[in-house]
Amino acid sequence: MDVSPVLIWFLLGIAFFIIELALPGFVLFFLGIGAWCAAAVLAVIDLPLTAQLLVFLVSSLLSLILLRTRLKSVFMGKSSEEADSVNFDSAPVTGIVTDAIIPPADGRVKYGGSFWRAAADEPIAEGAVVLIVEKKDLIIKVRALGANKEEAK
Structure with a gap:
Protein backbone atom coordinates (compact mmCIF):
# COMPACT_ATOMS: atom_id res chain seq x y z
CA MET A 1 0.00 0.00 0.00
CA GLY A 77 -5.26 36.54 24.83
CA LYS A 78 -3.94 39.52 26.70
CA SER A 79 -3.30 39.43 30.41
CA SER A 80 -3.10 42.45 32.63
CA GLU A 81 -3.72 43.43 36.21
CA GLU A 82 -6.79 45.41 35.15
CA ALA A 83 -8.41 42.28 33.72
CA ASP A 84 -8.51 40.61 37.13
CA SER A 85 -11.87 39.29 38.33
CA VAL A 86 -11.89 41.72 41.24
CA ASN A 87 -10.03 44.93 40.61
CA PHE A 88 -8.03 46.24 43.52
CA ASP A 89 -8.51 49.97 43.91
CA SER A 90 -5.96 52.33 45.32
CA ALA A 91 -8.72 53.63 47.61
CA PRO A 92 -8.83 51.95 51.03
CA VAL A 93 -11.06 48.87 51.05
CA THR A 94 -12.17 46.78 54.00
CA GLY A 95 -13.07 43.16 54.47
CA ILE A 96 -14.23 40.86 57.25
CA VAL A 97 -12.07 38.03 58.57
CA THR A 98 -13.95 34.72 58.25
CA ASP A 99 -11.07 32.44 59.36
CA ALA A 100 -8.64 33.82 61.92
CA ILE A 101 -5.27 34.94 60.58
CA ILE A 102 -2.43 33.61 62.73
CA PRO A 103 0.94 34.37 61.08
CA PRO A 104 2.74 32.77 59.37
CA ALA A 105 -0.41 30.85 58.35
CA ASP A 106 -2.99 32.46 56.09
CA GLY A 107 -6.60 33.07 57.04
CA ARG A 108 -9.65 33.99 55.00
CA VAL A 109 -11.26 37.35 54.40
CA LYS A 110 -14.58 38.14 52.75
CA TYR A 111 -13.98 40.98 50.31
CA GLY A 112 -15.57 42.01 47.03
CA GLY A 113 -18.30 39.38 47.25
CA SER A 114 -15.91 36.43 47.53
CA PHE A 115 -13.53 34.82 49.97
CA TRP A 116 -9.79 35.43 49.71
CA ARG A 117 -6.74 33.91 51.34
CA ALA A 118 -5.29 36.60 53.52
CA ALA A 119 -1.97 37.20 55.24
CA ALA A 120 -1.12 39.66 57.99
CA ASP A 121 1.86 40.65 60.11
CA GLU A 122 -0.04 40.21 63.37
CA PRO A 123 -2.76 37.79 64.51
CA ILE A 124 -6.29 38.92 63.63
CA ALA A 125 -9.36 37.27 65.13
CA GLU A 126 -12.36 35.96 63.20
CA GLY A 127 -15.05 38.60 62.64
CA ALA A 128 -12.61 41.53 62.73
CA VAL A 129 -12.80 44.25 60.13
CA VAL A 130 -9.52 44.60 58.24
CA LEU A 131 -8.03 47.06 55.82
CA ILE A 132 -6.78 45.51 52.59
CA VAL A 133 -3.27 46.78 52.01
CA GLU A 134 -2.04 44.79 49.02
CA LYS A 135 -3.22 42.17 46.56
CA LYS A 136 -0.74 39.74 45.06
CA ASP A 137 -2.06 36.91 42.91
CA LEU A 138 -4.79 35.23 44.95
CA ILE A 139 -3.60 36.35 48.38
CA ILE A 140 -4.41 39.70 49.94
CA LYS A 141 -2.36 41.33 52.66
CA VAL A 142 -4.42 42.93 55.41
CA ARG A 143 -3.97 44.80 58.65
CA ALA A 144 -6.36 45.20 61.52
CA LEU A 145 -8.51 48.29 61.28
CA GLY A 146 -7.80 50.25 64.45
CA ALA A 147 -9.94 52.76 66.25
CA ASN A 148 -9.29 55.23 63.43
CA LYS A 149 -12.32 54.48 61.18
CA GLU A 150 -11.50 57.35 58.78
CA GLU A 151 -8.92 55.08 57.09
CA ALA A 152 -11.64 53.03 55.40
CA LYS A 153 -13.60 55.93 53.92
Missing part, protein backbone atom coordinates in the same frame (compact mmCIF):
# COMPACT_ATOMS: atom_id res chain seq x y z
CA ASP A 2 1.52 3.27 -1.17
CA VAL A 3 0.63 6.35 0.93
CA SER A 4 0.62 9.72 -0.77
CA PRO A 5 3.24 12.23 0.51
CA VAL A 6 0.51 14.89 0.35
CA LEU A 7 -1.54 12.93 2.87
CA ILE A 8 1.50 12.38 5.11
CA TRP A 9 2.31 16.11 5.22
CA PHE A 10 -1.36 16.97 5.82
CA LEU A 11 -1.63 14.52 8.73
CA LEU A 12 1.69 15.73 10.12
CA GLY A 13 0.28 19.27 10.10
CA ILE A 14 -2.79 18.10 12.04
CA ALA A 15 -0.51 16.32 14.52
CA PHE A 16 1.43 19.56 15.09
CA PHE A 17 -1.83 21.46 15.70
CA ILE A 18 -3.02 18.86 18.23
CA ILE A 19 0.32 18.82 20.06
CA GLU A 20 0.22 22.63 20.19
CA LEU A 21 -2.94 22.38 22.29
CA ALA A 22 -1.04 20.41 24.94
CA LEU A 23 2.23 22.36 24.93
CA PRO A 24 2.49 26.10 25.58
CA GLY A 25 4.75 28.29 23.51
CA PHE A 26 2.85 28.79 20.26
CA VAL A 27 5.57 27.44 17.96
CA LEU A 28 4.26 24.04 16.85
CA PHE A 29 1.30 25.81 15.23
CA PHE A 30 3.69 27.24 12.64
CA LEU A 31 5.24 23.84 12.01
CA GLY A 32 1.71 22.69 11.22
CA ILE A 33 1.36 25.56 8.75
CA GLY A 34 4.68 24.55 7.19
CA ALA A 35 3.52 20.94 6.85
CA TRP A 36 0.31 22.07 5.17
CA CYS A 37 2.30 24.32 2.81
CA ALA A 38 4.47 21.34 1.88
CA ALA A 39 1.30 19.30 1.26
CA ALA A 40 -0.13 22.07 -0.95
CA VAL A 41 3.07 22.32 -3.00
CA LEU A 42 3.22 18.53 -3.38
CA ALA A 43 -0.37 18.48 -4.58
CA VAL A 44 0.73 20.64 -7.53
CA ILE A 45 4.34 19.60 -8.14
CA ASP A 46 6.09 16.29 -7.47
CA LEU A 47 9.25 17.01 -5.44
CA PRO A 48 11.99 14.83 -3.94
CA LEU A 49 12.17 14.48 -0.15
CA THR A 50 14.95 17.07 0.28
CA ALA A 51 12.91 19.68 -1.59
CA GLN A 52 9.84 18.78 0.48
CA LEU A 53 11.80 19.32 3.68
CA LEU A 54 13.11 22.63 2.34
CA VAL A 55 9.57 23.82 1.54
CA PHE A 56 8.49 22.70 5.03
CA LEU A 57 11.35 24.51 6.81
CA VAL A 58 11.14 27.73 4.79
CA SER A 59 7.35 28.04 5.10
CA SER A 60 7.46 27.20 8.83
CA LEU A 61 10.15 29.80 9.51
CA LEU A 62 8.49 32.48 7.40
CA SER A 63 5.12 31.98 9.04
CA LEU A 64 6.76 31.95 12.48
CA ILE A 65 8.66 35.18 11.85
CA LEU A 66 5.86 37.03 10.09
CA LEU A 67 2.78 35.90 12.01
CA ARG A 68 3.72 34.84 15.55
CA THR A 69 3.42 38.20 17.30
CA ARG A 70 0.19 39.03 15.49
CA LEU A 71 -1.48 35.67 16.10
CA LYS A 72 -0.19 35.22 19.65
CA SER A 73 -2.41 38.00 20.94
CA VAL A 74 -5.39 36.44 19.14
CA PHE A 75 -4.93 32.88 20.41
CA MET A 76 -3.27 33.47 23.78
